[in-house]
Amino acid sequence: xxxxxxxxxxxxxxxxxxxxxLTQEEFDDQVKHLMVQDEEGRWWAKSRTTGDWHFHDxxxxxxDTPPGYQAxxxxxxxxxxxxxxxxxLEDQKLVTRVSWFVIAIVAIVFVLIIVFYSPT
Numbered sequence: 024x025x026x027x028x029x030x031x032x033x034x035x036x037x038x039x040x041x042x043x044x045l046t047q048e049e050f051d052d053q054v055k056h057l058m059v060q061d062e063e064g065r066w067w068a069k070s071r072t073t074g075d076w077h078f079h080d081x082x083x084x085x086x087d088t089p090p091g092y093q094a095x096x097x098x099x100x101x102x103x104x105x106x107x108x109x110x111x112l113e114d115q116k117l118v119t120r121v122s123w124f125v126i127a128i129v130a131i132v133f134v135l136i137i138v139f140y141s142p143t
Contacts, residue, residue: 026067026076026089029057033069061090 024032033054040050051071059067065078067089076092077084 024057024059026059026092029059029069030094032057033074037074059089063090 036045036050036053036057039045040047045053054069054071057069061067061078065080067076067078068084069075070077070086075086076089077086078089079085
């Protein structure tokens with residue numbers, strides 16, 4: 024197993040755990056099996072809580088980035104344009120409606136002031 028495969032498996036395991044399909048004990052046990060050995064012979068493991076990579080220096084686990092590692096791509100905003108644009112469009116429509124409503128109220132109040140307080 025390489026780092027990319029371990030990342031993929033970690034994401035799957037985490038998703039199952041968050042969905043309640045795995046107990047904490049089952050999650051921890053499956054994460055233990057995601058260890059990867061690099062070309063220098065160091066063992067790397069994913070943190071159960073954060074998913075960060077750590078290597079064992081012989082006495083302790085040290086948080087670091089594996090050699091030659093490229094993190095998996097996160098879903099960019101442009102990967103979900105319909106949802107984001109739809110929400111933004113609805114927000115813009117609401118702001119426009121509220122703005123026109125406020126303008127109409129101000130205009131009515133202005134007209135009423137002129138009508139009732141104009142010198143005749």
